[in-house]
Amino acid sequence: MRISIFGLGYVGCVSLGCLAKNGHQVIGVDVNTTKVEQINSGKATIIEKDIAEIIAEQHELNRISATTSFNDAILNSEISIVAVGTPSSKNGHLNLQYIYSVAEQIGVALMNKDSFHIIVIRSTIMPGTCDEFARIVEEISGKERNKDFAIVDNPEFLREGSAVNDYFNPPLTLVGSDNRDAAEKVSLLYKHLPAEIITTNLKVAEIMKYVNNTFHALKISFGNEIGNICTELNIDSHEVMNIFCKDKQLNISPYYFKPGFAYGGSCLPKDLKGLQTLAHDLYIDTPIINNVGKTNDLQIDRAVTLILNHWNKKLGFLGLSFKAGTDDLRNSPAVAVIERLIGKGCEISIYDKNINLSLLTGTNKEFIDEKIPHLSSFLVNSTQEIIDNCDVIIVNNKEKEFTDILKNVNSKIIIDMVRLDESLISKQNYTGINWAIDTSESTESKSWAIDMPKSIQ
Structure with missing residues (x-):
């Protein structure tokens, strides 16, 4: 394909060389004449392992060139990749002036182009930036989005020092768009790479870089807090974390990474508090570990x-224990929520097939007697009683019977804390605690998001 790349900095230079190495004809675009001259002389604009050799090789093969003319670049390419910088301002907001400047340039160039053009943003951007970019292009060019041009978000996951290797060996390739044809064409750029190509909508793609890098920062900081505690106890922290990372079922896995309700039960709160207390007694400051409970409390709020x-509605709760398939009520977030609602005078009914008050013993019984001493007056015997007598149905556990009955409930408000079943999410009477269908996108976009294959091999 014929590709133009706006921005010849770190991401732009690596993309230029690697795309050319894969057989594409690539034009680099930059306002910096020095960078343009470097590329046209077969020299890389950055210091990075292997990139100098790739640029020299591809220049020799006449697959790469560079220019300061955005108009020439657009007219001589079918796909434009935007890889300009998005530095942070002093208050943490992104400076998007370079992104929107490119949008203006592309808008001007498209005035003189009749064929369909695809714009791919590789820069790190906030959700909504692609839509604003497209609006600017439409306004200046007089062209129509998804008729004359399309916009795609294709975030890069390159680490300095191993960028070329990361490009050719990605964990995945992410392509977000509201245009199916454009997404498929951009996906073809990466079809030879040994990784899944995931297609999604624009906003999901736009936020992923922030989610990834924030989690990487969290992992490093968490590891350091554990290391600081271990050091004071004369424990080999690397052995501890090596063992920690061997658990791929729970520790390093998708298991606990699903947004939803707060955690509960007997183990997590108790052991978290134990580690916090240990760090306190050792005079070790552990702000991440200390604030885990606060984040959990905020989810209950x-x-x-x-x-x-x-x-002012009648509230019906499906599930009371801290998770499905157990009668353990200790530190159940549902109990915490109901306790507060009772205090505000709400009318409440509860169904949980696993709760038999006569069988509750020990600390489990003590906990519920303290939090909801008259629990028996709130319990009902079936889900149908909840459906018949309540206006708002709150789902706290993932029991299959809840899914079966709620699929046919359309006249009651459903509030889901656990993402019970995907089939419920599109219901007009449904609300998730922290997920939703994006109603801002067009019908065509939402249809594409459902029908588009999840990977292109």
């Missing part, structure tokens, strides 16, 4: 606020 939007 969020649930209460969501439900109190309907405070």
Whole structure:
């Protein structure tokens, strides 16, 4: 394909060389004449392992060139990749002036182009930036989005020092767009790479770089806090974390990474508090570990606020224990929510097939007697009683019977804390605690998001 790349800095230079190495004809575009001259002399604009050799090789093969003319670049390419910088401002916001400047340049160039053009943003951007970029292009060019041009977000996941290797060996390739044909064409650029190509909508693609890098920062900081505790106890922290990382079922896995309700039960709160206390006694400051519980409390606050939007309605709770398939009520977030709602005078009914008050013993019984001493007056015997007698149904556990009955409930408000089943999410009477269908996108876009294959081999 014929590709133009706007920005010949770190990401732009690597993309230029690697795309050319894969057989594409690539034009680099930059306002910096020095960078343009370097590329046209077969020299890389950055210091990075292997990239100098690739640029020299591809220049020799006449697959790469560079220019300061955005108009020439657009007219001589079918896909434009935007890889300009998006530095942070002092208050943490992104400086998008370079992104939008490129949008203006592309808009001007498209005035003189009749064929369809695809714009791919590789720069790190906030959700909504692609839409604003497209708006600027439309306004200046007089062309129509998804008729004359399309926009795609294709975030890069390159690490300095191993960028070329990362390009050719990615964990995945992410392509976001509201245009199916454009997404498929951009995906073809990466079809030879040994990784899944995931297609999604624009906003999901736009936020992924931030989610990834924030988690990487969290991992490093968490590891350091554990290391600091271990050091004071004369424990080999690397052995501890090596063992930690061997658990691929729970520790390094998707298991706990699903947004939803707060955690509960007997183990997590107790052991978290134990580690916090240990660090305190050792005079070790562990802000990440110390604030885990606060984040959990905030999720309970969020649930209460969501439900109190309907405070004058009859509330029905499906599930009370801290997770499905158990009668353990200790530190159940549902108990915490219900306790607060009772205090506000809400009318409440609860169904949980696993709860038999006569069988509760020990600390489990003590906990519920302290939090909801008259629990028996709130319990009902079936889900149908909840459906028949309540206006708002709150789902706290992933029990299959809840899915089966709620699929046919359309006249009651459903508030889901656990993402019970994907089939419920599109219902008009449904709300998730922290997920939703994006209603801002066009019908065509939402249809594409459902039908588009998840990977292109």
